[in-house]
Amino acid sequence: MGYLFVNFKTYESGTGKNAQSLAKLLATFSADAQIIPVVQAVDLRLVASAVPLDVFAQHMDPISFGSNTGAVLAQAIKQAGAIGTVLNHAENKRDNEFVKLATMRAKEAGLKVMLCAETPKRAKELAAFSPDFIAVEPPELIGGNVSVSTAKPQVISKSVDAIRGVNPKIKVITGAGVKTSVDVAAAMELGCSGVFVASGIVAAKDKEAAIRELIAGFK
Ligand code: G3P
Numbered sequence: 001m002g003y004l005f006v007n008f009k010t011y012e013s014g015t016g017k018n019a020q021s022l023a024k025l026l027a028t029f030s031a032d033a034q035i036i037p038v039v040q041a042v043d044l045r046l047v048a049s050a051v052p053l054d055v056f057a058q059h060m061d062p063i064s065f066g067s068n069t070g071a072v073l074a075q076a077i078k079q080a081g082a083i084g085t086v087l088n089h090a091e092n093k094r095d096n097e098f099v100k101l102a103t104m105r106a107k108e109a110g111l112k113v114m115l116c117a118e119t120p121k122r123a124k125e126l127a128a129f130s131p132d133f134i135a136v137e138p139p140e141l142i143g144g145n146v147s148v149s150t151a152k153p154q155v156i157s158k159s160v161d162a163i164r165g166v167n168p169k170i171k172v173i174t175g176a177g178v179k180t181s182v183d184v185a186a187a188m189e190l191g192c193s194g195v196f197v198a199s200g201i202v203a204a205k206d207k208e209a210a211i212r213e214l215i216a217g218f219k
Pocket of ligand 1: 177
């Protein structure tokens with residue numbers, strides 16, 4: 001079954017009570033895809049307690065228990081009911097040292113990790129940290145209507161090859177502008193295990209239709 005990671009970002013329709021409602025809607029499609037809401041840290045408990053889906057955080061910091069005011073702690077993410085975290089999203093970029101340490105902290109806490117990479121070169125570097133997933137997302141296509149699988153299929157295939165060369169156990173995901181079943185099917189054809197979608201669902205007028213359309217790409 002393909003992975004559909006849904007990044008709620010800080011969209012109004014993906015925040016607080018709306019995040020919970022959207023996650024409930026996503027859960028109604030769980031027979032057709034492995035659906036993973038990726039939500040703001042403050043909404044993790046609200047969402048994770050409401051749906052039988054695996055939930056991811058959008059970010060965390062490479063810290064341990066102690067004096068770290070305002071930081072996001074791996075153990076707190078876990079206790080809130082999430083099973084994993086995203087790191088180094090294009091909208092929250094960090095250097096490799098940060099990503100390496102945060103990945104270690106996440107694993108110590110028993111969290112799964114998805115690292116985001118903007119290029120095949122970065123994907124190869126991040127693969128050395130043995131995350132569970134690497135999401136390949138060209139930043140310039142994020143939020144647009146032209147998908148990565150249409151505009152930059154070579155970025156996906158090069159990343160798939162680079163990541164497999166380092167660690168074939170890492171699942172490759174792709175995102176940026178993914179809006180249709182054709183985009184999803186093309187990503188799977190290029191060797192991905194799933195897609196990472198935000199605006200195509202969270203900002204869609206008819207969210208149910210948008211989810212149905214995307215999921216059709218896994219069949
Ligand atoms: O995290 C996924 C995201 O960056 C892609 O955004 O709006 O292009 O689906 P979007």
